[in-house]
Amino acid sequence: MRKIFEITASDSRSSARTGNIHTPHGLIETPAFAPVGSQGAVKGLSHSLLQGLGAQLMLVNSYHLFLRPGLETINQMGGLHSFISWDKPILSDSGGFQIYSLSPLVKVKKKGVEFTSHLDGTKIFLSPEDVVDIQIKLCSDIIMTLDHFLPFPASKEKMKEAVSLTSLWAKRSKAHFSQKDSSQLLWGITQGSVHWDLRKKSTEDLLDSDFSGYALGGLGLGEPKSQLMEIIEKSDSLLPKEKPRYLMGIGYISDILEAVERGIDLFDCVLPTRNARNGTLFTSKGKMVIKNLKYALDERPVDEDCSCYTCQNFSRAYLRHLYERQEISSAILNTIHNLYFYLDIFRKIRQSIQSNSYHRLKSIIINKEEEI
Amino acid sequence: MRKIFEITASDSRSSARTGNIHTPHGLIETPAFAPVGSQGAVKGLSHSLLQGLGAQLMLVNSYHLFLRPGLETINQMGGLHSFISWDKPILSDSGGFQIYSLSPLVKVKKKGVEFTSHLDGTKIFLSPEDVVDIQIKLCSDIIMTLDHFLPFPASKEKMKEAVSLTSLWAKRSKAHFSQKDSSQLLWGITQGSVHWDLRKKSTEDLLDSDFSGYALGGLGLGEPKSQLMEIIEKSDSLLPKEKPRYLMGIGYISDILEAVERGIDLFDCVLPTRNARNGTLFTSKGKMVIKNLKYALDERPVDEDCSCYTCQNFSRAYLRHLYERQEISSAILNTIHNLYFYLDIFRKIRQSIQSNSYHRLKSIIINKEEEI
Numbered sequence: 001m002r003k004i005f006e007i008t009a010s011d012s013r014s015s016a017r018t019g020n021i022h023t024p025h026g027l028i029e030t031p032a033f034a035p036v037g038s039q040g041a042v043k044g045l046s047h048s049l050l051q052g053l054g055a056q057l058m059l060v061n062s063y064h065l066f067l068r069p070g071l072e073t074i075n076q077m078g079g080l081h082s083f084i085s086w087d088k089p090i091l092s093d094s095g096g097f098q099i100y101s102l103s104p105l106v107k108v109k110k111k112g113v114e115f116t117s118h119l120d121g122t123k124i125f126l127s128p129e130d131v132v133d134i135q136i137k138l139c140s141d142i143i144m145t146l147d148h149f150l151p152f153p154a155s156k157e158k159m160k161e162a163v164s165l166t167s168l169w170a171k172r173s174k175a176h177f178s179q180k181d182s183s184q185l186l187w188g189i190t191q192g193s194v195h196w197d198l199r200k201k202s203t204e205d206l207l208d209s210d211f212s213g214y215a216l217g218g219l220g221l222g223e224p225k226s227q228l229m230e231i232i233e234k235s236d237s238l239l240p241k242e243k244p245r246y247l248m249g250i251g252y253i254s255d256i257l258e259a260v261e262r263g264i265d266l267f268d269c270v271l272p273t274r275n276a277r278n279g280t281l282f283t284s285k286g287k288m289v290i291k292n293l294k295y296a297l298d299e300r301p302v303d304e305d306c307s308c309y310t311c312q313n314f315s316r317a318y319l320r321h322l323y324e325r326q327e328i329s330s331a332i333l334n335t336i337h338n339l340y341f342y343l344d345i346f347r348k349i350r351q352s353i354q355s356n357s358y359h360r361l362k363s364i365i366i367n368k369e370e371e372i
Numbered sequence: 373m374r375k376i377f378e379i380t381a382s383d384s385r386s387s388a389r390t391g392n393i394h395t396p397h398g399l400i401e402t403p404a405f406a407p408v409g410s411q412g413a414v415k416g417l418s419h420s421l422l423q424g425l426g427a428q429l430m431l432v433n434s435y436h437l438f439l440r441p442g443l444e445t446i447n448q449m450g451g452l453h454s455f456i457s458w459d460k461p462i463l464s465d466s467g468g469f470q471i472y473s474l475s476p477l478v479k480v481k482k483k484g485v486e487f488t489s490h491l492d493g494t495k496i497f498l499s500p501e502d503v504v505d506i507q508i509k510l511c512s513d514i515i516m517t518l519d520h521f522l523p524f525p526a527s528k529e530k531m532k533e534a535v536s537l538t539s540l541w542a543k544r545s546k547a548h549f550s551q552k553d554s555s556q557l558l559w560g561i562t563q564g565s566v567h568w569d570l571r572k573k574s575t576e577d578l579l580d581s582d583f584s585g586y587a588l589g590g591l592g593l594g595e596p597k598s599q600l601m602e603i604i605e606k607s608d609s610l611l612p613k614e615k616p617r618y619l620m621g622i623g624y625i626s627d628i629l630e631a632v633e634r635g636i637d638l639f640d641c642v643l644p645t646r647n648a649r650n651g652t653l654f655t656s657k658g659k660m661v662i663k664n665l666k667y668a669l670d671e672r673p674v675d676e677d678c679s680c681y682t683c684q685n686f687s688r689a690y691l692r693h694l695y696e697r698q699e700i701s702s703a704i705l706n707t708i709h710n711l712y713f714y715l716d717i718f719r720k721i722r723q724s725i726q727s728n729s730y731h732r733l734k735s736i737i738i739n740k741e742e743e744i
Contacts, residue, residue: 041694041701046708048681069668069693076669077689085685296441297448309420313457317449321441322413328649328703329413336418 004185004212005244009354015236015263018353021213021244023089023141024183025081027056030244030265031353033256033346034059034091035339036273040084043273044335047086053308053336054343057088057141059268062134063095063102067117071137079139091268092140094131094189096217097249100149108148108165128169129176136182144215145173147189152221156195163198166191167205174209187213187246194219194227196234203238213244216264220250229258236263253282253345257362260349272342276334279323282341284365286372288316290334295320308340309333376557376584377616381726387608387635390725393585393616395461395513396555397453399428402616402637403725405628405718406431406463407711408645412456415645416707419458425680425708426715429460429513431640434506435467435474439489443509451511463640464512466503466561468589469621472521480520480537500541501548508554516587517545519561524593528567535570538563539577546581559585559618566591566599568606575610586611587618588636592627601630608635625654625717629734632721644714648706651695654713656737658744660688662706667692680712681705 003022010017021028035042035050038061042050050058065074077083080090096113100106103115112127126134128146135143146169148162170188177186188211192198199216206214216235219228232247239245244265250256251269259267272282281288283303288295290302301311302319310319310333322330345365352361375394382389393400407414407422410433414422422430437446449455452462468485472478475487484499498506500518507515518541520534542560549558560583564570571588578586588607591600604619611617616637622628623641631639644654653660655675660667662674673683674691682691682705694702717737724733 039693039697039699040690041699044700046681046701046704047685068696069689073668073689073693077671077687083687083693084690085687296445299449309418313419315449315455315457317441317445318412318456321411321445321455324440325411327411327413328416328700329418331700332418332704 005242007242009356011261011353011358012356013359014261016260016349016353016358017263017265018350019244019265021089021142021185021265023057023185025087025089025141028089028266029056029350031256031260031346031349032056032266033342034266034268036268036270038064040065040080040086042335042339044277044331045339047084049332049336050339051088053340054347055088055339057091058086059091059093060138060140061095061098062092062131062138063098065092065138066095066134067119071134075137079137081139089141090138091142091266092135092138092144093248094135094144094146095126096131096144096147096149096189099126100151110165110168112169113146128173132173132177132180132186136177136180136184140184142185142187142213143177145170145186145188145211147191147217149191149218150193152193152218152223154193156198159191159193159195159198163192163202163205166202170206170211171209174211185212187211187215189215189217189248190235191218192231194223194231196231199231199235200238203235207238207240211243213246213266214239215246215248217248219247220255225255228255229262232259232262232264239263253342254366256345257349257366260353261358261362272338273335276338277331279330279334281319281334282338283372288372290316290320290323292320302337303341306337306341306344308337308344310337310340377614379613381728383633383725383730384728385731386633388632388721388725388730389635389637390722391616391637393461393514393557393637395429395557397459397461397513400461400638401428401722403628403632403718403721404428404638405714406638406640408640408642410436412437412452412458414707414711416649416703417711419456421704421708422711423460425712426719427460427711429463430458431463431465432510432512433467433470434464434503434510435470437464437510438467438506439491443506447509451509453511461513462510463514464507464510464516465620466507466516466518467498468503468516468519468521468561471498472523482537482540484541485518500545504545504549504552504558508549508552508556512556514557514559514585517542517558517560517583519563519589521563521590522565524565524590524595526565528570531563531565531567531570535564535574535577538574542578542583543581546583557584559583559587561587561589561620562607563590564603566595566603568603571603571607572610575607579610579612583615585616585618585638587620589620591619592622597627600627601634604631604634604636611635625714626738628717629721629738632725633730633734644710645707648710649703651702651706653691653706654710655744660744662688662692662695664692674709675713678709678713678716680709682709682712
């Protein structure tokens with residue numbers, strides 16, 4: 001059986017580790033950050049700019065792509081990699097989050113989800129098996145099971161039901177996937193919010209199905225940080241070391257650093273790209289709101305310690321001007337910086353774990369998310 | 373005295389020629405196309421992408437930059453090249469066109485133009501001398517005189533007055549500029565629409581002031597092509613061969629090819645960049661409206677004969693998808709293609725003139741602007 005994940009180094013003081021995820025489209029060195037390209041493109045970049053920043057994979061959204069351009073189109077174009085001309089790994093989100101958050105009318109049944117398209121109101125039913133099939137047709141490298149996602153806070157009663165349904169669907173997803181002769185990786189998603197008894201149950205249920213990777217879903221929704229970290233830490237001790245773990249949708253650098261220490265290998269978040277478009281830039285000294293008047297005559301780069309194209313070439317004053325004029329170049333240059341900043345931190349995370357100095361790196365970086 | 377323009381080859385069958393314009397920031401090989409970056413950035417590109425396409429210069433807009441971020445900012449940032457981090461030649465439009473077309477209230481007086489800012493209604497007065505001073509402060513390489521621009525069609529009576537005022541202002545601009553010790557190039561703009569007697573008068577008046585280049589303004593506004601070409605042709609015979617000629621704002625490839633044959637050396641137009649954002653792509657076979665349903669499953673590149681990044685990597689189907697989803701990448705990839713297409717035609721124009729085969733190139737390219 002082919003090796004899907006191997007650990008290449010482990011931190012002596014924590015659960016942090018580096019590893020390689022082997023996918024049909026190549027290796028992902030972990031801890032890794034997946035830039036979000038919901039529609040098959042990271043907003044504000046070309047693929048070549050994205051690769052130049054060191055992106056190892058792209059996250060796409062099954063829900064969006066299923067609705068438009070639709071599976072038939074992507075299938076006829078030879079799968080998603082071919083359709084979007086991206087030959088590195090693709091992780092497709094199952095679309096659960098989007099169904100529950102974008103659709104105006106959702107009915108969750110045991111057999112699956114009935115919802116109306118947020119675009120034209122079309123009624124759609126998707127079973128967990130359908131969601132696997134959609135992602136098999138997309139040919140994404142890492143595919144996610146359909147879960148039952150609840151907003152935060154939800155009653156424990158409801159969360160218990162959500163966990164139960166998520167477990168059932170995960171089992172059915174795995175059974176369905178196993179019948180297919182696919183080299184794609186199917187990962188399960190645990191739910192249960194910050195209730196450890198529920199999260200534990202969810203995790204144990206999923207472990208029964210033996211997925212090739214495990215994601216922690218339904219977090220980063222406003223729950224206290226301490227509870228978030230507690231859940232990650234306890235999940236770490238329950239999950240097998242030899243399987244990659246993915247913390248979905250969480251993007252604050254401080255949270256990422258804490259989560260890496262608790263054994264998380266993969267992250268995704270719109271934070272660096274969305275904030276870039278909104279003019280919020282991440283720097284080694286804290287967050288910078290580029291429209292601020294104090295940057296109008298500031299000749300310095302966004303981050304004097306940054307080697308990205310934007311920082312190597314442009315001043316804060318020019319970036320402020322572009323943002324204020326709503327120039328597309330503002331989105332491009334800001335996105336280049338923010339994503340470079342993120343991917344560079346992940347490079348440093350991997351290096352520091354390999355040289356057993358992760359603790360030092362974390363203490364240098366953390367607490368730098370204030371506005372400067 | 374330093375050489376500002378030299379002719380490097382001349383077509384034996386027409387007035388087409390290649391040349392070099394020497395500017396403080398380097399050479400512009402002509403015939404040349406200036407991509408429009410009104411606010412100091414070409415919409416949809418980074419400077420590095422723009423240079424990769426072979427852009428030799430950028431056109432910026434004095435009116436916009438004068439209003440925001442303002443001269444003081446640009447001056448304190450070390451001039452426009454430094455502010456926008458662009459070290460190649462910059463041509464600044466005088467802003468006349470924008471004053472007349474964007475300002476809600478314009479009063480043209482002998483001493484200058486009084487107008488209200490289209491942004492906040494501030495009343496502003498600019499004399500032709502002020503407009504020279506603004507562009508001197510911008511440190512642009514080629515600066516344009518303030519002209520009196522009228523919409524098309526205008527009565528001949530009014531156009532006569534506009535020409536008269538344009539001549540007066542041009543003379544004053546030159547006198548004012550001559551007192552400055554600037555290595556920038558000041559070019560005059562002729563007016564007179566398609567009335568040859570007026571255009572002739574305008575041209576002769578400007579020749580008295582001996583500008584280092586001459587622009588034909590107030591054209592491409594809907595006048596019949598035959599009259600447009602007649603004006604360019606007659607201007608060609610009146611203007612000194614040894615001075616570069618600039619046809620302002622005209623961007624259809626067929627018009628450009630006709631104009632090159634009539635001795636025009638420099639062009640600018642928003643057409644390739646604006647059309648790119650609107651999903652209209654130029655190809656060697658004609659115009660392509662990428663949102664068209666017929667491209668939904670089209671695996672071919674936009675133009676099979678094109679070597680640009682977009683055509684080398686992406687299908688019409690993907691570009692249609694990005695356009696339909698209003699992804700920023702759509703603007704980026706489309707702009708890369710359209711500008712490459714334009715700049716590549718200019719490379720071919722220069723090569724063909726140098727190999728005395730311009731006539732053949734023109735006949736191959738022309739009549740390819742239909743929608744395909």
